[in-house]
Amino acid sequence: MPPDPLSSTFAALADPTRRAILARLALGETSVMELAKPFDMSLPAISKHLKVLEHAGLISRGREAQWRPCRIAPASFQQVDGWLGNFRRFWDESFNRLDGLLEEMKAEEAAEAPPRTTRKVNNRKVRVTKEKQRGRTRG
Amino acid sequence: MPPDPLSSTFAALADPTRRAILARLALGETSVMELAKPFDMSLPAISKHLKVLEHAGLISRGREAQWRPCRIAPASFQQVDGWLGNFRRFWDESFNRLDGLLEEMKAEEAAEAPPRTTRKVNNRKVRVTKEKQRGRTRG
DNA sequence: GCATTACTTAGCTCATCGGTTAAATAACCT
DNA sequence: AGGTTATTTAACCGATGAGCTAAGTAATGC
Structure with missing residues (x-):
């Protein structure tokens, strides 16, 4: 059963490493190596995190030679914001x-x-x- | 290691049953029984979900006789919204x-x-x- | 006191998740 | 072709998570 998009997105956001990656990406598009630097963690671990973020629609990835630059993808953020809107009055x-x-x-x-x-x-x-x-x- | 509050909150939101519970609570405070009705799921399962939501700061629970009425708690929603704000420009x-x-x-x-x-x-x-x-x- | 109603806790299972190392792929550069 | 750099895939492991059933707690009401 494929989990609904909102669930995947929230699940992706529920990890501090992934949120830190997103925070870095908010500063601008960058490579996997660059993203990995701040973390005391293997490269495959970062790669997995990026896969999760991509699958959640929070980032998208390009190809430039041997690099796969990552950037923020707005749609899922917007969906989260939309969902939150139902509760904003609280x-x-x-x-x-x-x-x-x-x-x-x-x-x-x-x-x-x-x-x-x-x-x-x-x-x-x-x-x-x-x-x-x-x-x-x-x- | 206690996970940071934002992680707990996002994790709590990453489940469709829990989001449905929150949607129901947005309509107003109600009992566990009432909350459980729409779901094809055991009562203990619902009880666990509520515990997760409470621990995430998304709901709070009172006591009235044998009922434990649940209601939306604003603080964690607000924190999520605040975090999301860092990306709103996207x-x-x-x-x-x-x-x-x-x-x-x-x-x-x-x-x-x-x-x-x-x-x-x-x-x-x-x-x-x-x-x-x-x-x-x-x- | 005892049954009923409303819930929670305990203990189990199975799947998923976050991390690891080792190996594979891909594009560049002599 | 062969080496270097960048990144992913594979295979594994321990922890957590969502569900279950069965049993426990708590307040109400006869």
């Missing part, structure tokens, strides 16, 4: 106070611009019209 | 427009009186004025 104050924010945005927009009803906020579409806050017994 | 358009944002902040500072053009959205600063897309040479 900790993100501005999400919790959506009405206030959206109301304000609406007012502003009405004052100056074409009356769109959605707008991109960190690449997530958000209704600009008022959304009622349901009474939750949390916190 | 897929998030408004994060990619960092220069524009920083330029604007600088201008704002120079103008000393705050005609604020940024605002916090999801706890991240985001331009509210129109966004222009610069050609970035990534992917």
Whole structure:
């Protein structure tokens, strides 16, 4: 049974070595040798980690002579972020106070611009019209 | 060796049953029995999953008579989101427009009186004025 | 007290994971 | 061709993880 993509991605992220590799790659594309340097670990171990990251869709790999440069692949990160979005209201104050924010945005927009009803906020579409806050017994 | 919190959290999220449990809890606090219902799985299995989620800081559990109601705990979600933030520029358009944002902040500072053009959205600063897309040479 | 309900703990199995070393592949450079 | 550099594959090992059944704990209610 092939595990679903989100599970593979989270599993890949659950290892500190792999997260460190990703952090290094956030600085820019680089080779396996270069990636291996900081770790007290055999090269095959790193190679395996990279395979896991690639299979999880978190990196992609090119070919340049004898090097296989690695770089961040955005899609899986985005999926994780999307999934997390379902829970954002539990900790993100501005999400919790959506009405206030959206109301304000609406007012502003009405004052100056074409009356769109959605707008991109960190690449997530958000209704600009008022959304009622349901009474939750949390916190 | 105790695994670092972020690793435990990602590991906990790497299981579809546990993510489904969290999705259910996003609808509101509930009992173990209730949580177990949708799954074709023994109760001890669910109990273990809950233990993993609790240890990962993703849920907390109370006591009410013979029930142990579970609810979402925000902190670990927030940590994951924070970690993910280091990579947001790889897929998030408004994060990619960092220069524009920083330029604007600088201008704002120079103008000393705050005609604020940024605002916090999801706890991240985001331009509210129109966004222009610069050609970035990534992917 | 004793049965019922709600859960957890113990002990087992089997698969997967992170690491190892040794050998294989691939592309470059005389 | 033969050597060097970069990286992967193969085969193995010990630890962890997800599932099970059976038994244990805890509070409710007759």
